[in-house]
Amino acid sequence: MTNNYAVPDALAPDLIITNGKVITVDKEFSFAEAVAVKDGKIAAVGSSDEIEALRGAPTKTLHLDGKTLIPGINDSHIYITLGINSMPPGFFDVSPAVVSSIDDMREIIKKAVAGAKPGQWINGGGWNQGVIKELVEDLSRSLCKEDFDDISPDNPIFLTEFSYHTGIVNSAALKAAGIDRDTPDPEDGTIVRDADGEPTGLLMEKATTLITNIQPQPSYEELREIFELNITELTKYGVTSVTSANDRPYDISFYSNLYRDYAAEGKPFPVRISSLMLWAESYIGGDYDSIEEAFNWVGTTTGFGDDFLRIAGVKVFADGIPPQKTAWSSIPYEDGTHGSLILAGKDDEEKVAHLNKIVDFCHAHGCQVGFHTCGDLAVKETVKAMARVKEADPKDLRHYVIHGDWVMSESMELMAKYDIPITTQSELLYYIGDDTTKRLGSEIAGNQWPLKEMIDKGVRVYNGSDWPAAPADWRRGLQTSITRKTIGGIVCGTHQALNMEEALRAYTKDPAWLDYMEDRKGSIEAGMYADFAVLGEDLIEIDPDDIESIPVHMSIVGGKVVYDDGVLQIK
Ligand SMILES: [Zn+2]
Numbered sequence: 001m002t003n004n005y006a007v008p009d010a011l012a013p014d015l016i017i018t019n020g021k022v023i024t025v026d027k028e029f030s031f032a033e034a035v036a037v038k039d040g041k042i043a044a045v046g047s048s049d050e051i052e053a054l055r056g057a058p059t060k061t062l063h064l065d066g067k068t069l070i071p072g073i074n075d076s077h078i079y080i081t082l083g084i085n086s087m088p089p090g091f092f093d094v095s096p097a098v099v100s101s102i103d104d105m106r107e108i109i110k111k112a113v114a115g116a117k118p119g120q121w122i123n124g125g126g127w128n129q130g131v132i133k134e135l136v137e138d139l140s141r142s143l144c145k146e147d148f149d150d151i152s153p154d155n156p157i158f159l160t161e162f163s164y165h166t167g168i169v170n171s172a173a174l175k176a177a178g179i180d181r182d183t184p185d186p187e188d189g190t191i192v193r194d195a196d197g198e199p200t201g202l203l204m205e206k207a208t209t210l211i212t213n214i215q216p217q218p219s220y221e222e223l224r225e226i227f228e229l230n231i232t233e234l235t236k237y238g239v240t241s242v243t244s245a246n247d248r249p250y251d252i253s254f255y256s257n258l259y260r261d262y263a264a265e266g267k268p269f270p271v272r273i274s275s276l277m278l279w280a281e282s283y284i285g286g287d288y289d290s291i292e293e294a295f296n297w298v299g300t301t302t303g304f305g306d307d308f309l310r311i312a313g314v315k316v317f318a319d320g321i322p323p324q325k326t327a328w329s330s331i332p333y334e335d336g337t338h339g340s341l342i343l344a345g346k347d348d349e350e351k352v353a354h355l356n357k358i359v360d361f362c363h364a365h366g367c368q369v370g371f372h373t374c375g376d377l378a379v380k381e382t383v384k385a386m387a388r389v390k391e392a393d394p395k396d397l398r399h400y401v402i403h404g405d406w407v408m409s410e411s412m413e414l415m416a417k418y419d420i421p422i423t424t425q426s427e428l429l430y431y432i433g434d435d436t437t438k439r440l441g442s443e444i445a446g447n448q449w450p451l452k453e454m455i456d457k458g459v460r461v462y463n464g465s466d467w468p469a470a471p472a473d474w475r476r477g478l479q480t481s482i483t484r485k486t487i488g489g490i491v492c493g494t495h496q497a498l499n500m501e502e503a504l505r506a507y508t509k510d511p512a513w514l515d516y517m518e519d520r521k522g523s524i525e526a527g528m529y530a531d532f533a534v535l536g537e538d539l540i541e542i543d544p545d546d547i548e549s550i551p552v553h554m555s556i557v558g559g560k561v562v563y564d565d566g567v568l569q570i571k
Pocket residue numbers: 077245372402466
């Protein structure tokens with residue numbers, strides 16, 4: 001066959017993206033103007049003229065018109081099914097975006113009750129005690145069932161705190177779950193009670209599972225509908241890869257069915273998923289017995305799957321979170337407590353032994369493990385355990401720390417030495433930095449999420465949103481990692497601020513290592529997957545305070561457009 005092009009059709013790129021600013025995030029952090037894409041991968045990167053010369057008859061064009069192309073965002077810590085279920089139609093937002101008082105919450109719930117069937121559960125969440133007026137004015141006051149009983153006497157209500165570690169329910173929900181004054185606290189959870197021993201409606205840590213375990217689960221068809229409606233919460237930001245960090249068998253079965261059906265229907269899968277499995281009876285958990293039992297039945301370990309849907313490993317919650325004073329921290333909370341590990345054990349020593357047993361088991365079975373650890377003591381023991389197994393048996397298992405609100409220098413040194421990464425959350429600093437400052441002072445808030453110190457010490461530092469604990473908006477996370485500014489406008493510890501290159505690497509190239517995919521995703525270089533985000537502004541030139549408002553025009557995964565705001569066209 002002949003045509004006017006120098007390049008034979010079979011060799012021609014499927015797509016060329018030209019006339020833009022391409023931030024490649026390669027080793028040199030170099031810039032280019034254009035990219036050629038073939039078979040889902042990047043075939044070439046260069047000037048617009050160089051790439052134009054590769055055009056063949058079948059080649060389509062995305063003319064960037066001076067806009068910016070970056071590697072697709074890799075959000076290294078989210079919860080997919082929790083995220084998609086944490087949005088309308090089945091979920092009512094009571095986050096700081098819409099709520100600043102209990103009255104605001106009541107208004108939202110009143111409307112929800114009016115639209116609900118008799119007895120139907122009303123789920124919602126996102127509340128943050130740090131910005132609810134009545135709770136800020138009186139630090140001893142908490143949300144309680146009476147805040148909602150009069151407006152919803154019959155419909156059970158379950159409203160999770162933004163972190164999902166705490167929930168508030170009304171009396172109808174307590175009744176539906178059979179929780180009363182005689183119900184014992186579950187291990188590592190608290191049914192908060194009043195002076196008379198009556199449950200107040202506040203459920204902490206694993207006590208929330210008394211509710212989540214009895215709530216009905218949507219069917220595959222219902223969940224697929226919710227997924228397709230709400231996965232845009234990732235794609236609209238240009239997120240192309242995620243680690244989903246709390247996947248129960250139900251979730252993994254959902255992804256598997258969905259992936260198979262999309263392949264059969266010829267639909268592009270919208271995001272690359274690495275799944276950290278939660279082998280626990282409760283939603284916040286993970287313990288040795290259930291992990292061992294699961295391995296006895298299912299041998300699936302790290303790396304199973306393909307580059308769109310793969311098993312990463314196992315997720316374990318080691319401790320709680322600082323706003324609830326449940327993270328195990330050497331820094332005392334305002335009431336003098338230090339939190340603790342939430343793993344089973346009668347004291348710290350037993351809990352630490354439990355943690356070590358899990359790390360030993362996962363390492364021996366070829367399974368990456370990611371530990372939720374917020375407090376510095378939890379981080380310290382987790383890192384010590386990981387370093388110990390890697391020293392004894394140095395195989396390439398990339399165990400890692402999740403969150404690390406506070407990290408001691410000695411832990412950072414071990415993390416650097418033993419290649420133990422951390423996925424951390426700058427975006428959460430934006431939301432809770434004010435609360436931390438108020439409760440614990442500016443020095444402690446200034447060292448919360450010490451990204452700069454860790455990077456300088458040689459730790460592999462990745463960023464992620466913790467969606468739905470915060471929006472999957474890397475722009476705000478990236479901005480906060482550079483400015484350290486909170487929602488209230490406080491600057492928390494400029495000495496922990498990153499520069500743009502460090503900040504962008506932590507959201508793109510660097511976390512590919514966590515997925516053993518550093519040779520094929522995360523940067524714009526020949527041979528890498530064609531995963532991109534198209535931005536309306538130049539990330540390099542923009543004032544850091546304006547990063548959060550940069551338009552995202554397109555999200556492209558494996559060369560296929562999965563989100564498009566209509567501003568640019570492929571022709
Ligand atoms: Zn998390």
